[in-house]
Amino acid sequence: MKDDCEILFFGDEITENTVPLFESELLNRYSRDDFEISTEILSDGTSDEAKAHFDSIDLSAFDVLVLDFGFYDWKKDISSSLFRQNLSEIVSKSRNQDLRVIVSTIHPVENSILLGTTAIDREYNEVIRELAEEYGVQVADVYQWWEEKILLTRRYLKNSEKPNPKGRQLIAESFSHVVPQSHKVILWQFNGRANANCNYDCPYCYYPTDNENFSFGSPSEWKEVFKNTFGEQDLIFYFTFAEPTIAREFFDYVEMIGSVENWELRITTNLSLPEKSLKKLANTKLANEDRLHINASFHPSQTSIDGFIERHQVLRENGIEAPVIYVMYPPQIDVFKDHFERFDERNILVHVRPYQGEGYPNAYTDHQRKQIARYTDTATIRYVLNRKPPFDRHTYAGLHFYIVDAAGNIGYDSNSFQWHTRYRTMYGNLIQYNSLDLPTIPPKYPKGDYPKTVDGVSNLLEVDYKQLEGNNVLSYAEQGGVYRTEDGVVYENMEKDFQDSSVRAQYYFPSRNVRDAFHKFWLFGIKNSLKYIWLKYVENRIHLYFKHTQQTYETDGIRGVLKQAYLHLKEGLPGSEEMEREVVKSPLEESDDR
Structure with missing residues (x-):
């Protein structure tokens, strides 16, 4: 995000209630001097009203424009074709300004994810995504992020339609994935x-x-x-x-x-x-x-x-x-x-x-x-x-x-x-x-x-x-x-005491003894400690084993795989380090950021 970034949210009252949460998300990474957020709100506004109001907005002071309409178009039965026409005109005019334009999809309604795609995503959100591609602008895909993060939408909705505080937090997260990312x-x-x-x-x-x-x-x-x-x-x-x-x-x-x-x-x-x-x-x-x-x-x-x-x-x-x-x-x-x-x-x-x-x-x-x-x-x-x-x-x-x-x-x-x-x-x-x-x-x-x-x-x-x-x-x-x-x-790490168990835990150094392991457990808690052990020592080893087996098949065929399996049953599985050494690091798989 560029310095002194001026951001304008143009949307309905759902937008208005979400912006403070988004601002809190930004303040986790940026100082308040780095950005300024303004809003232009049409309380239960549709794309029709947004189009009529758009020309009265002075966009000259802003670097980023977030367009967040569609929910009330769906709710008031405005056709998706008219919604497309209205939003297309707004995006087209926005691109004539020196602005980075972001369009936002509509959140799901009651159980829409569990029960399958609804008209919101099939019609209105597809219009938003297609226009983003057509005009080369960014999209904050709220609907897809909800689908990724939750199963039952009703826990995140008020009266089965509007997002409650938990739902607005998910919308704010979706905005934070796009608005600060300038390139x-x-x-x-x-x-x-x-x-x-x-x-x-x-x-x-x-x-x-x-x-x-x-x-x-x-x-x-x-x-x-x-x-x-x-x-x-x-x-x-x-x-x-x-x-x-x-x-x-x-x-x-x-x-x-x-x-x-x-x-x-x-x-x-x-x-x-x-x-x-x-x-x-x-x-x-x-x-x-x-x-x-x-x-x-x-x-x-x-x-x-x-x-x-x-x-x-x-x-x-x-x-x-x-x-x-x-x-x-x-x-x-x-x-x-x-x-x-x-x-x-x-x-x-x-x-x-x-x-x-x-x-x-x-x-x-x-x-x-x-x-x-x-x-x-x-x-x-x-x-x-x-x-x-x-x-x-x-x-x-x-x-x-x-x-x-x-x-x-x-x-x-x-x-x-x-x-x-x-x-x-x-x-x-x-x-x-x-x-x-x-x-x-x-x-x-x-x-x-x-x-x-x-x-x-x-x-x-x-x-x-x-x-x-x-x-x-x-x-x-x-x-x-x-x-x-x-x-x-x-x-800053030059003077850190990497002998100290508490410091080592913060930097994820391998444990040398029970004291080191205890500090890691204390820092992570039970849930994250179990997750850490699974990801680092179990899942990684499974991944390496299958990669090793795949490479054996590529070079030695099924006979080589069967021979390898027999040796592993007889002598035990090799350790992670040994498997990493055995897996040939092909140029098509190595790290490229040299």
Whole structure:
């Protein structure tokens, strides 16, 4: 959400009663100085009355407009065709203003979810969703969120129709999934994926160094594809697969993104571009308009720190502040402190990434965990280093964050493109537009899996982070206690006592003894303690076992699966770490936020 965001809700008295709850939701993440909410209320208003009143509203002061009509159209038997005509006219006029427009679906009425689809969803809500797609505006899908969260709607309704306080809270939650989210992020494999190319050969990386990049279509054709899908919505593209800056037509794609004023670009790069090319990148239209954000990955086995710092300085001198990404590959841990000091004395923020592979991060010793945690933001310690399983698996990935491959297939996360199929799609294909089926509410992260990236963690609803603005690593790290100041970079966890059992419980460190386990139990309570044990030690192991079995079938067929089952019956199941080591980490399944 942009600073000093002015939000206008235009709706009926249900809207009026819901807005204070929505404001409370926002205040969990934002300060009161960050936004201002106004309302324009037609007490039992229909779309007819809204259309007649709309021209009298001065929209010039607002950044976001939420249109929340339809309930009284249904209640007063206004036809869905007239409702479509009225709402279409309002949305069309709204888009002529410099506004982000959001339309809201109608909540369910008595037992509508249990008894099946009603006219509200079949007629009126479908009109709202279709108009959102037609005009390229966002939708707060209240109906779908109720369907996701509850079974019997009557407990959330007053007099079988209007929402009671619990129902209004669900509506406020639905608004909070969309209103603060000002942009969509496209993690774009423009240079291929399994065949993306890199000029480094890091021992902890899975990308090949001798592939030929490919992409369907030209930059101008891709521009049209994204415009057709997302309309005038703000987009941030993210290049991070292999080494994106060496891809064919890299600068053509940078120029294409820069040609649309509300598009931005994030790049994760090893800074191997020659100085002349780095200066060219730092002086593109995107960079000059502060729409280019760069993360710099330092790989000690592939380049010297002196040369890396020199290239980093080129970006800084041209107004681009790039955080340094450092993977805690076990052989690099001992030299990390020396490298860190070189960066820290130059006020360069270092974002530490736990190593994902060969049984890590589970295989880290307790000493290594504590050493890594001191330089790491809080969410990364909890969810990546110590692998806290999400209690609530709902994620903004798929709603505001997508992955798009070089053929136009679109999914919600790297894991949605299954390694065992060439047709890596979950929500359809952008080029074949009529195949798209994008979610309208937050979907769920895969069972038994863990978020492994900055975006993967921040997209979890339970983390309750603000949407990442500008440079995603800097925005994420700041919310977790790592941030730059004029006097240097602050690492709030540097002085934490990770020997203390109560501190370890807060950061989800593995228990060393009964005291550690007790503090976790005391912190979580009975319900969450049982949930934590199930998710981390039972469900994850089941997930890994089936993944391992699936891979055995792919390589050795049914005979291999039967042989594996016999050995497991005879010798017992392998542990989680052993199964993780045995499961081949295919390029189509690994984490892509490098």
